[in-house]
Amino acid sequence: MKNTSLCYIQRGDEYLMLHRVKKEKDENRDKWIGIGGKFEPGESPEECMLREALEETGLTLSRWQYRGIVTFVSDEWGTEYMHLFTADEFHGQLKDCDEGELAWIKKAELLRLTMWEGDRIFLRLLDSGEPFFSLKLCYQGEKLVGAALNGKSL
Numbered sequence: 001m002k003n004t005s006l007c008y009i010q011r012g013d014e015y016l017m018l019h020r021v022k023k024e025k026d027e028n029r030d031k032w033i034g035i036g037g038k039f040e041p042g043e044s045p046e047e048c049m050l051r052e053a054l055e056e057t058g059l060t061l062s063r064w065q066y067r068g069i070v071t072f073v074s075d076e077w078g079t080e081y082m083h084l085f086t087a088d089e090f091h092g093q094l095k096d097c098d099e100g101e102l103a104w105i106k107k108a109e110l111l112r113l114t115m116w117e118g119d120r121i122f123l124r125l126l127d128s129g130e131p132f133f134s135l136k137l138c139y140q141g142e143k144l145v146g147a148a149l150n151g152k153s154l
Contacts, residue, residue: 001078005049006036006070007085008126009059013107016057020100027077032105032113036082045083053087057102058095061087068133070122075140086126117144121154 009016018035020028037052039045045066053061064087072080094102105113107127111120118137125133138146147154 001081003039003045003048003081003083004036005039005045005052005083005085006034007049007053007061007064007087008034008123009053009057009061009090010086010088011104014104015107015110016059016094017103017105017110017113018056018097018100019103028116030114031119032110032115033119045085049083049085053090054092056097056099057092059090059092061090063087063089066132067126068122068130068135070118071134071136072118073136073138077139084122084126116142118147121147121149125149 016035017032019032021030035053035056036049037056039048040051043051046064049064050061053059064085066083067086068084070082070084072082074080096102110123118135118139121137122135125135134150136146136148137144
């Protein structure tokens with residue numbers, strides 16, 4: 001099982017999104033996701049999120065909130081615990097990302113993007129101000145076959 005972080009960096013009514021188009025062998029190939037990646041040894045969720053944000057965007061986050069944990073279960077990719085954050089204060093200059101193209105996307109337009117179906121669930125939870133949550137998403141290939149919020153099926 002792997003641990004990862006994912007952060008949605010907010011600027012007004014927009015999130016900074018990453019269109020994963022640069023790596024061939026990428027489970028997120030061609031999808032839009034937030035900023036994040038795998039934990040390095042000894043890292044906390046916050047340390048991972050801050051490092052990944054800086055590496056992928058050039059931005060140093062100065063205010064963030066730990067919003068939830070998402071358990072992904074996949075017949076192709078194994079199990080992953082993703083620690084989900086939002087951030088609304090940062091400094092630095094946006095840089096090119098070697099994993100894809102960065103773009104500021106209006107929140108109202110997010111659900112029109114190509115993304116994992118489960119991402120649509122947690123983006124709605126973030127938008128509604130849901131308190132810290134646990135979301136389990138089960139996939140067969142790219143098809144979402146099960147979801148549970150705080151232990152209850154959706």
